[in-house]
Amino acid sequence: MRIGELSRRSGVSVPTIKYYLREKMLPEGERIAANQVRYSEEHLRRLRLIRSLIDVGGLPVPTVREVLAEIDASQPSVHHAVALAHRGLPVLTGERSDEPREEARRYVESVFAARGWTVPEDHPGFTALVEALARMSLLNQRGFFECVGRYAELAEAIAEVDIDLISGHTDVADVVEKAVLGTVLGDVVITALRRIAQEQVFNRRMAQGG
Amino acid sequence: MRIGELSRRSGVSVPTIKYYLREKMLPEGERIAANQVRYSEEHLRRLRLIRSLIDVGGLPVPTVREVLAEIDASQPSVHHAVALAHRGLPVLTGERSDEPREEARRYVESVFAARGWTVPEDHPGFTALVEALARMSLLNQRGFFECVGRYAELAEAIAEVDIDLISGHTDVADVVEKAVLGTVLGDVVITALRRIAQEQVFNRRMAQGG
Incomplete structure (x- = not known):
């Protein structure tokens, strides 16, 4: 599918998709002509994963980027990925008595x-x-x-x-x-x-x- | 105590305390001279409540303001106060399939x-x-x-x-x-x-x- 259809089916805007591509959170599509790139169901699924962690889980984008890098690693570690996601816990600031x-x-x-x-x-x-x-x-x-x-x-x-x-x-x-x-x-x-x-x-x- | 001591004991900066006073989240102190206001242990306790909800609970300031108003109401309601605090749940946005x-x-x-x-x-x-x-x-x-x-x-x-x-x-x-x-x-x-x-x-x- 083209980026417009990917945007429509995922509910994620084209500029946001381009941002995820630049940030390597979403793998590049397959270039099938000089000005045409094709995206797969795998891209749609990855976008849904990103948006679930952000929209529902409330994780900040940099944390999502790190978690995705761990999932994509050649030898991903459950322990490390979950530890990264844990950083989404509220940051404790202020008074320390x-x-x-x-x-x-x-x-x-x-x-x-x-x-x-x-x-x-x-x-x-x-x-x-x-x-x-x-x-x-x-x-x-x-x-x-x-x-x-x-x-x-x-x-x-x-x-x-x-x-x-x-x-x-x-x-x-x-x-x-x-x-x-x-x-x-x-x-x-x-x-x-x-x-x-x-x-x-x-x-x-x-x-x-x- | 003066505002400086209130700040030191609570770990909340003087400008932030003044902001809470303006927003009526913290009751005014007792004016004991033209340019001197005295604050009590009750003020210190209220500041700790505000900062706990914000720092640890991650509630946004407007939500804390509403929760405090309910606590201060002449007939406060547990149900209403908790419902207000519940609004701190992550806001769901994006794709709706x-x-x-x-x-x-x-x-x-x-x-x-x-x-x-x-x-x-x-x-x-x-x-x-x-x-x-x-x-x-x-x-x-x-x-x-x-x-x-x-x-x-x-x-x-x-x-x-x-x-x-x-x-x-x-x-x-x-x-x-x-x-x-x-x-x-x-x-x-x-x-x-x-x-x-x-x-x-x-x-x-x-x-x-x-």
Whole structure:
């Protein structure tokens, strides 16, 4: 198909497609005449992958570029691709109060130890967790701490589902893509389900008079 | 304390504090002389709440302003405040292909029906969920659909913990704040825990040779 049809079928504008081509996020099409280039279903699929990570997953374009480079690598690594996608986590800025962070860090470590998890201290998830708890502590909402153990237990049950999804597949590039999509779009799915479930539980308890 | 000390203790710059004052996100201090205003611990706490929602939760400033207005209302509503915070969900843009969206919508409805959930079709969580599944379908990753039922079950278990946290408190403004923080910072906590848990499960299975 020509670039116009690629644009129409993907819903991505021609200038944006040209930008992705320049940035090597989309492979070049096949030149079939001096001023005519043909694109395939593979180009359409790649555009859908790019737009899913950006539109639904909320990843910034530079992160998507790095994730795609990993998927295209001769020996792509699931671990590296997912680590790249993880950088889409909100960047933590602003106040760093040492005292509640130290308390939060110790609490998170005790939860992880109880579950037998080993996590390096510079893990971005560890940092995000400690910062969220430190903020709760600063806001006198320490009751939230007591939820973390149960959240960790349920997160592990979610992760079992996640890993089942990529297990048993042998095409490494496909596994990497599944892992990235499952993590990034999966976050959106779980966040949405949690919010819907909160309303269901809230309404059910209200109906039961409690 | 003066504005300089408020800035130092909160880690928020004086110009930013003045911006929050102009936007009525922070109540005015007490004027104790022609050119001297005094701020209290309550101002410090409010600044910490604002920065937690922005820095950790990733909410945009206009959303934070609306959430604070609800917390400050004479009869604040948990439901309304959380609905406002929910608008922080990634905005869905771009391609809208009707065919996979219809399939995704029916699938989500069947999962909800199986759990006895009633959700209006214009619920932002419902829309986000359908869009994420429609993208998976467009990318030939329909295997992901089969995870949604189990994710919903686990999301309900998470929501039970969430609602327990706010149950039994009678100060409505405090309940609203707990609900907003639990939802917004809770998303960060659960996202982080899921990513850490994925690595734990992945490594454990690799060690078991499968």
